[in-house]
Amino acid sequence: MVEFDDAFRQHLRELFVWRRDVRRFRTDPLPDGTIPRLIDTACLSPSVGLSQPWRFVIVDDHATRRAVIEDFKSCNADALNAYSGDRAARYATLKLSGLEQAPGHLAVFADKASSIGHGLGRATMPETTEYSVVAAITAMWLAARADGVGLGWVSILSPDRIRAILDVPSAWKFIAYLCIGYPEAECDRPELERAEWEYRRGADEFTLRR
Template sequence: MVAFDEQFRQQLRELLIWRRDVRRFRTDPLPDGALERLIDIACLSPSVGLSQPWRFVIVQNPARRSAVIDDFRACNADALASYSGDRAARYAALKLSGLEEAPGHLAVFAEKAGDIGHGLGRATMPETIEYSVVAAVCSMWLAARAEGIGLGWVSILNPVRINEILDVPGSQKLVAYLCVGYPQTELDHPELERTGWEYRRPSHEFTTRR
C-alpha cells in the first residue's frame, strides 16, 4: 500500500486551491503528446460499473474550431439577453471562453449506449454515466494544473450543434468542451469571484446532518 505523508497532503490541497477555470490563454503551442498524456490520466478515473464511458475528441481542424466559436457566440448572445440591468452589464464584461486563443481544444463525451461494464450500477441511476465522465475531466484538470497547463470548461454551447460539428455518434452526449493551454497569469481565486459575479461560499453552507 502506498503511503501519502503530510507534505503530500498539503501539496494536494494547494493543487486544489490553484486549479482554475482558465479563460485567458497564451497562444504558445502545447508540447507534443501533452493532450494524449492528460487523456491517459483522465482514463484512470473511476467509472460506474467500470463502464469507462468517456470519449475524447481532439479538435484540430480549423473549420470545425471556427464553427464551435460561432456556436459559442450565438449561445452567448442568447445568454446575455436573459439578463437585464446591472447584471447584464456585468455579464457582457466577462470573458467566458478562451476558444480563440487556446492552442488545444478537447471535447469530452459520454457514450450512453456502450456495453462496457454490462450495465452494472446504472439501472437505477443512469446519469452516473455522465458523472463518471465529469470525474475524468476533474482528474485531467488537476493533472494539467500540476504541469502548469490550464483548462477552461466552455458550457455556453449547443450540445446538439457540437455533435454535428464534430461528427460524433448520436449516442454520445457532450459533457465538456475544454480549452487547453498555458494561462496568461496564475490565480488562486476564481475569476468570477474577482470580478464580483459570485463568491466562493464556505463548505458549511452546503453541509447538513441527518
C-alpha cells in the first residue's frame, strides 16, 4: 500500500491553493504531447459505474478556434446586457477568457449514450455522467498546475453552437471549453476576488450538521 507523508499532504494542499482559473496566458507553445498527457491523467479519474463518459476534442484548426471565439463574444455581450449600473460597468472590465492567447484549446463532452458501464449507478441519478466528467477535468486541472501549466474554463458559450462548430455526436453533452497554456503570472487568489467581483467564503458557510 502506498503511504503519503505529512510533507506530501502539505504540498498537495499548496497545489489546491495555487490551482487557479487562468485567463491571462503567454502565447508560448506547449511542449509536444502536453495536452494528450493531461488527457491521460484525466482518464484516471473515477466515473459512475466505470462508464468513462468523458470525450475530448483537441481544437487546433484556426478557423474552428475563431468560430468559438466569435461565439464567446456574442454570449459575453448578452451576459453584459443582463447587468446594469455599477455591476455592468464592473463586468465590462473583467477578462473572462484566454481564448485569443492560449496555445491550447480543449473541448470536453459527456457521452450520455455510451453503453460503457452498462448503466450501473445512473438509473436514479443520470446526471452522474456529467459529474464524472467534471471530476476528470478537476484531475486534469491539478495535473496541469503541477507542471506549471495554466488551465481556464470558459463557460460563456452556447452549448448548441459549440457542438455544431465541433461537429460532434448529438448525444454528447457539452461540459467545458478549456484554454491551456503558461500563465502570464501566478497567484494564490482567484482573479475574480482580486477584481472585487466576489470573495471566497469559508467552509463553515456551506456546511450543515443533521
